Amino acid sequence: MVAKAAGVSTATVSRVMSGNPAVTPELAARVHAAAEEMAYRPSGAARGLALGSLRNVGVILPDLANAYFFDVVKQMHHGARADGYRMLVADYSGTADDEYATAVDLLGQVDGLILLSSRIPVSGLKDLATQSTPVVLVNRVELGIDLPMVAVDNFTAMMELCGHLAQLGHRRVVYIAGSDLSWQNRERWRAVEMSKVLGIEAFKVEADGTIEGGFSATESALVHEPTAMICFNDLTAVGVISKLRELGVRVPEDVSVTGFDDVEIARHIAPRLTTVQSPKAQLGEQAWRLLQEALRNEPGTSVPVLHAKVVIRDSTGAVSTGTVRN
Numbered sequence: 001m002v003a004k005a006a007g008v009s010t011a012t013v014s015r016v017m018s019g020n021p022a023v024t025p026e027l028a029a030r031v032h033a034a035a036e037e038m039a040y041r042p043s044g045a046a047r048g049l050a051l052g053s054l055r056n057v058g059v060i061l062p063d064l065a066n067a068y069f070f071d072v073v074k075q076m077h078h079g080a081r082a083d084g085y086r087m088l089v090a091d092y093s094g095t096a097d098d099e100y101a102t103a104v105d106l107l108g109q110v111d112g113l114i115l116l117s118s119r120i121p122v123s124g125l126k127d128l129a130t131q132s133t134p135v136v137l138v139n140r141v142e143l144g145i146d147l148p149m150v151a152v153d154n155f156t157a158m159m160e161l162c163g164h165l166a167q168l169g170h171r172r173v174v175y176i177a178g179s180d181l182s183w184q185n186r187e188r189w190r191a192v193e194m195s196k197v198l199g200i201e202a203f204k205v206e207a208d209g210t211i212e213g214g215f216s217a218t219e220s221a222l223v224h225e226p227t228a229m230i231c232f233n234d235l236t237a238v239g240v241i242s243k244l245r246e247l248g249v250r251v252p253e254d255v256s257v258t259g260f261d262d263v264e265i266a267r268h269i270a271p272r273l274t275t276v277q278s279p280k281a282q283l284g285e286q287a288w289r290l291l292q293e294a295l296r297n298e299p300g301t302s303v304p305v306l307h308a309k310v311v312i313r314d315s316t317g318a319v320s321t322g323t324v325r326n
Contacts, residue, residue, distance in 0.1 A: 057085045057291065058110040060102055062117055062179075064091045066209070066235065067263040068280065069116060072138070075284025076114065083292060085111070096181055100124045107133045112291045114138055119181035134294030138287045140183040141305070148290040150303040152283060154184050154260075157276045157308035158191035161230070161258055164274070164310060166198040169319035170228040170256065173202050174221040176240060178209035178232035185209075185232055188260065192230055207236055214239025218247075227255060227319045234259035234266045237273055241315070252317035262311055271314035279306050 007030070057080055061069050073089060080087045088110060092098040096119045103120070106113055110133065117139040118125070128135045129146045137149035165173065175192045178185035192202045203224040207213035214236035221229055221240075231237035237259035241251055251257050251271055259266055259275035266273040286303050293300050 054109065054111050055085050056088055056110045057295075058088045058090065058106040058113045060090050060092065060099060060106065060113070060115055060118070062091060062094060062099075062119065062182075063209075064089070066233075067265065068233065068235075068261045068278070071280035072116065072284040072287070075281045076288045079285065079288030079292065094119075094179070094181075096120050096124070103128060103135075107131055112136070112295050114287055114291055115140075116287075117182065117184060119179065134291060136287055136291045136294065138283065142183075148294060148300045148303075150283065150286045150290060151183075151305055152278050152308050153305040154187035154308070155191045157310060158188045158230075158260070159194065160310045161260075161274075161276055162192060162195035162198055162200060164312060165228050165230070165256065165258070165316065166195070166200055168228075168256065168316060171199055171201060171319075172224070172226050173200055173228045173230055174224050174226040175202055175204045175230045176207050176214055176217050176221055176232060176236050177204055178207065178236070180206075182209070188232060202230075207232065209233055209236055211235050211239040211242075215243045218243035222247075222249070222255075228316070229255060229257050231257065231259050234261050234263045234273060234275055237275070237315070238265060238269055241269060241271075241273075251315055254320055256316040258316060267313075274313045274316040275311055277309045277311045279308060282306055 059073060059076060061073070063069070077087050088106065090102055090106065092102045099118065100120050103113060103115065112134040114136045115138065118137060120128070122142055122145065125137065125142060125145050125147060135147055137145070137147045139151050141149055141151045173192070175189055177189060189204060195202060203226070205217045205221045207217040209232050214231060216239075218240050229240055231240055237257050240257055244251055244255060244257070249255055257273070259273045260278070262275045262277040266275050283306060286306070290300060290303065
């Protein structure tokens with residue numbers, strides 16, 4: 001024991017290790033000498049508690065298997081590490097209740113919490129906003145909630161993507177959706193619906209934002225005889241292209257397919273995917289800055305909605321003279 005070797009109490013050792021200035025220099029030197037001799041390393045958690053900080057931050061996201069979140073979380077992690085924080089990352093079953101329960105559980109274990117693409121109802125977010133632990137909302141914008149938030153402009157990017165399809169002559173499309181609980185899904189579908197001003201008639205087929213979900217939804221989408229399928233995200237699009245290939249439907253000669261997010265696989269499938277490039281690293285950087293300000297009790301600076309860019313590749317083309325039927 002360091003306390004015994006230094007001839008002091010354990011409370012004195014704790015004060016020295018936490019940097020408490022109330023300890024005399026002589027006692028502090030004696031404790032440090034004993035600790036060095038015994039190769040003692042203080043507990044980071046215990047030191048954090050003594051300082052009123054756990055030095056942990058939490059991130060909750062819907063699906064750890066979704067590559068979209070990798071770059072966002074990686075950028076947050078760079079910021080957290082530079083500021084001396086450990087990052088705890090958790091996902092949940094996909095239900096809003098489970099996400100809320102996970103958030104409440106983490107609040108007692110972290111100094112701050114980031115909700116990434118949260119599906120918690122507005123009432124739950126308002127409750128989290130009253131807690132003493134700072135919470136930041138990422139990839140969702142809700143009016144009337146007192147939380148720092150930052151998001152990508154899904155609506156404008158999706159309208160631009162629909163404009164690209166309209167220029168190619170597409171007038172009948174199917175939107176293969178993500179979760180109804182997802183703010184991003186609601187924004188993207190709102191834009192697809194609005195594309196009627198471009199002369200596009202849109203139908204929606206339910207899915208879940210996964211490769212298997214897109215694969216399973218494809219035949220239902222073909223019932224509507226679309227010339228293009230607009231997918232909630234790139235993973236959905238990968239599943240759609242796989243099923244279309246199995247059915248003998250050519251992309252883009254028979255049906256054009258688009259994604260959203262521009263995850264790595266979008267550039268490497270055949271055909272290469274037309275999609276929207278989400279500023280994932282910038283989103284993570286802005287998210288950490290908002291949490292950093294909250295942790296320091298600094299006034300939060302407003303964050304503009306981040307711009308996303310349409311990337312045109314090989315999975316979209318001019319409308320074929322034929323009509324695809326299931």
